[in-house]
Amino acid sequence: MIPSQVNRIRALGLLTLVLACAPNNGTKQTAESGTTVRTDTATVPATAPNDSDGVKADLARIQGSPTAPIWVIEVSDFQCPFCKQWHDETYQKLRDEFVRTGKVRLAYVNFPLAQHSHALPAAEAAMCAGAQGKFWEMHDALFTSQSKWEASPSPAPFFESLARAAGVDVARWRQCVESGKMKPLILADQDRARLAGAASTPSFMIGDKLLVGAQPIENLRSAIDSALAKSRKTTP
DSSP, X not given: XXXXXXXXXXXXXXXXXXXXXXXXXXXXXXXOTTEEEEOOOTTSOOOOOOSHHHHHHXXXXXXXXXXXXXXXXXXXXTTOHHHHHHIIIIXXXXXXXXXXXXXXXXXXXXXXOTTOTTHHHHHHHHHHHHTTTOHHHHHHHHHHTHHHHTTOSOOHHHHHHHHHHHTOOHXXXXXXXXXXXXXXXXXXXXXXXXXXXXXXXXXXXXXXXXXXXXXXXXXHHHHHHHHHHHHHHHOO
C-alpha cells in the first residue's frame, strides 16, 4: 500500500510555489512561503485493490528500502510539462542520493488533471505495467516521450509500444488497460492526495512538508534532511 502518511498528514508546511500544473477549473490558486495548511484525511478510504494485479501495481510504484526512515510522496501527472521537467532534471538525483542509499522510500501517487486528456490513460498504462513489475520503466518512458504522445488524438498504440519496450507481456498489459481495472486505484490516489493538501502537480510530501512545483534537488534535500533529523529525535 501507499504509506499511511498520505492519509494522515496533519500539518503541511507549504513552501514557495514554483512551476506546476494546476486544475483548469476557473479557480485562482496561490501559495506563499511559510503558509501552513492543516488537513484531516483520516476518513479517506485507503487504496484497496481487489485483485492481484491491483495489489502488484500498488506496490510496484514504491521504491527504496523498507527500513528507510522517511517517505517522499510524489504527486504527479504524466502529461504535466512541469512533472516532466522535474523528472528530467531532478528525479535521478533524488533516486541516486536518497532512495538507493536507503535514506528514503519514494512513492508515486497519480493526480491526472482533467485538462490533460491523455493523463488518465497514461496513468493506466503505467499502473498496468506496474502489475508486471515494470512501473518505473513505464514511468520513465512516458515522461521521456511526453512530447511524442501528448498531442496525439489516440496515444494508445504509442503507449503499447512503450510497454513492449519496457518488457511486459503485451497481451496481459492490453487486457489490463482495456478492462479499466486500474482507474479506481488512480482516482483514489487523486482523492487522497487532494485531501492531504495537494492541489497541483508535481507536489511532494516529505515529513510534515508539502513542496509544490518542479522542485530542484536543493529544496528536496533540505526538506529530507529536516525530516531525517526529526526522525532521529523521535526514534527511541
